[in-house]
Amino acid sequence: MQLLPLFLLAATSAAQTPQSPLLSGDVDACHNACAALQTALGDRVFYDSNSPLEGFRDEYYSAFQREVVPACVVTPLSAADVSEAVNVIRDHQCIFATKSGGHTMFPGASNAPGGITLDLKMLNRxxxxxxxxxxxxxxxxxxxxxxxxxxxxxxxxxxxxxxxxxxxxxxxxxxxxxxxxxxxxxxxxxxxxxxxxxxxxxxxxxxxxxxxxxxxxxxxxxxxxxxxxxxxxxxxxxxxxxxxxQGQVWGGQNIWLFDHADMSSRRSALGLTPSRFSWTLNWFLQKASTGVLKVACRLGYCTTIDKMFEVFLDVVRVDQVDPYAQLYMSLGYAAQVNAYIAFSALIYSKPEEHPEVFSKFHAIKNVYSTNRFGNLTDMYDELNGWNEGGFRQEWAAITVQPNKDLLMRFFEVYMQEIELVKEVNGLIPSMVIQPINKDEIRNFGKNGGNCLGFEDDEGPYLQIVVSSAFRWTDAADDQAMHTAGKNFIDRCTALAKEMDLLHPYIYQNYANASQDVFAGYGEKNRKKLKGIQDKYDPEGVFSKLQPGYFKV
Incomplete structure (x- = not known):
């Protein structure tokens, strides 16, 4: 069994991967654990690139996760197989990670560098x-x-x-x-x-x-x-x-253009200068696109960032009385055409065309819309079509109270940070805003309550997320993009604190590896979680041997 070359490759991968976890697998411990698992589970354990590992890597959403090389991959066919794997991993003290769909952005979260990755895709009944x-x-x-x-x-x-x-x-x-x-x-x-x-x-x-x-x-x-x-x-x-x-719903994806003159004025106020002339295709493409954008604005197809925030916040407040309305909004910059855009998913979970709650959005002329009747699967599949995998990603999240002035300042920060990386190859940067509504918070108390730390009378809040649209293509740009993402979230956090509008909660699904998610749950809940962890896992199997995700 030729395992050592793969273990050396795994160790090298862990060292070279940006944002990789501090811990990687002990070569001897993980070598022995993989061998023991192969004895116990046979062909459910894979080692080398001639195995199904190639397809396994492509299942990860983020390029960072795809670049991680585990010592071996286990694909359990049953809960009993998972139990066997946990026993072997614990006995051999090898680090591990667990993968369901593999959608986390940062390396090591659900793929163990030099360790054992449990791929649970066959637990699909x-x-x-x-x-x-x-x-x-x-x-x-x-x-x-x-x-x-x-x-x-x-x-x-x-x-x-x-x-x-x-x-x-x-x-x-x-x-x-x-x-x-x-x-x-x-x-x-x-x-x-x-x-x-x-x-x-x-x-x-x-x-x-x-x-x-x-x-x-x-x-x-x-x-x-x-x-x-x-x-x-x-x-x-x-x-x-x-x-x-659940029957049919109404909704879809919508895109609006931001007014060129308004954005030029805002850029100038921030000291952001237009691109200098150059004999490049990108420069001429940007100039041609600017001309098209100006024509679109004259025809009424443009709006302002001020108006979009006003409408979004009005809907967030009004839709507190309409539980069928769900939405989020993303603000983006298309570097190739030098245009700022707004993107929003408007979903009404019963078959009512153009519901009143979204009327202010409908009053703004958009350049793209898929609003229609359909089932929820149609809406989910459509969103998946916008989220192509395989790119390098930077996510982070904070939660704030809804306030227009704060959002305007966030967008200024976004413009400044993106200006520094706008030439990055394959760049798609966005600022995603989604509400946490009072209805959702009230449901947090169901079945004895969850551990997120909200009170029943709180809300609404907005999550300000640097999400999957902060993506790029080349590893050479990793440091610049990580810096841009960190600067954006740090500056937004400071602004929200300054205006006394910051909530401590951080949405775990969109959080950055550097963020302390459980601090946002409150000290009382964190202490309670640590006590429960000590009771059910006194040896720290899931805290010490599974280092790649957020720890209590």
């Missing part, structure tokens, strides 16, 4: 229980597979807005989907809460290798911890999700 109104969903599913089964029954579950995201990580904390629950905002969250609030029961492999069912009756403390506690308490192999009636 879906069992509908009409009597209990639940769907038993294996953690290895992607949401498109779940919706395909449920839609003919006119029911849904609170799941991912991108149909290709994995079930596990989304439920436990968000959209990177490994086998734990981070949170999970859905297009029906106003009515039913986040994904973590709609899990009736978790099937979990604990640190001692035992398989148990965790719910509010059997283990209320662990049930509380799993609802937002990330990967710190066990590996969830199945979620029993509450089903809800």
């Amino acid at each position: 879906i069992e509908v229980n009409v009597e209990s109104e639940t769907a038993g969903v294996g953690t290895g599913n992607r949401w498109k597979d779940v919706y395909k089964v449920l839609e003919p029954l006119n029911v849904t579950v609170v799941g991912g807005r991108d149909s290709n995201v994995g079930v596990g990580g989304f439920v436990l904390g968000g959209e990177y989907f490994v086998a734990w629950t981070l949170g999970g905002i859905s297009f029906v969250s106003r009515r039913y809460g986040w994904a973590l609030d709609n899990v009736r029961n978790f099937e979990v492999v604990l640190a001692n290798g035992s398989l148990t069912n965790v719910n509010q009756q059997s283990s209320p403390d662990l049930y509380f911890a799993l609802r937002g506690g990330g990967n710190n308490f066990g590996i969830v192999t199945r979620f029993d999700l509450e089903m809800h009636p």
Whole structure:
């Protein structure tokens, strides 16, 4: 068995990958663990590039995760296989990571450098229980597979807005989907809460290798911890999700152009000068595009950033009384054509055309819209089409109270930071804003409550997210892009503090590896989570041997 060359490659990969975890696998310990797993699980363990590992890497959304080289990959076929893997990993003290859909941006989160990666994609059973109104969903599913089964029954579950995201990580904390629950905002969250609030029961492999069912009756403390506690308490192999009636919806994706004269004035006020003349195709393309943009503005197809924030915040406040309305907005810069744009998904979860709650958005002339009647799967698949994988990514998130002046200052910071990297190859930078509504926060108290740290009477809030649109192509630009992302979120955080509008919560699904997610849950909840962790994992299997994600 020729494992050492691969282990050396894994160690080299870990050292060269930007943002890689501080820990990588001990060569001897992980070599022995992989050998023991192959003895126990046979062809469910893979080592070299001639195996299915090539396809395995392509399943990761971020290029950073694809570049991580594990010592071996295990693809369990059952919860019993996961239990066996946990026992071997614990006994050999090899680091590991767990992958459901592999949507996290930063390296090591769900792929272990020089360690063991548990790829749970084969845990993909879906069992509908009409009597209990639940769907038993294996953690290895992607949401498109779940919706395909449920839609003919006119029911849904609170799941991912991108149909290709994995079930596990989304439920436990968000959209990177490994086998734990981070949170999970859905297009029906106003009515039913986040994904973590709609899990009736978790099937979990604990640190001692035992398989148990965790719910509010059997283990209320662990049930509380799993609802937002990330990967710190066990590996969830199945979620029993509450089903809800759901028919057709109305909505789609919409794009607006920002007025060229207004943006030029704002750039000038910030000291941002126009691009200098150069004999390049990009320069001539930008100039031609500017001419087209000016014509579009004269024809009424442009709006201002001031107007977009005004409308967005009006809807956020008004839609507090309409639980069927869900939206988010992304502000972007198209470097090749030198244009600023706004992008918004407007979803109304019942079949009502042009609902009143979105009327102010509809009053602004857009340049692109897919608004129509359809089912939720149509909307989820459409969003997936906008989120191509394989790029280098920088995400981060903060939460603030809705305030127009604050958002305007955030956008100025965005313009300044993007100006420094606008020549980066393949750059798509955006500032994503999505509300956390009062309805969602009230649902946080369901089934005994989750551990996110919100009070029932709070909200609405806005998450300001440097999300998947902060993406680029070349490794040579990594440092510049990481710096731009960090500067943006740090400056926005300082502004929100200065205006007394910052909330401590950080949405785990979109957080940067450098952010302290659990500090935002409040000291009381963090202390409670640490106590639960000590009870169920006294040896620190999921805290010490699984170093790649946020730790309590």
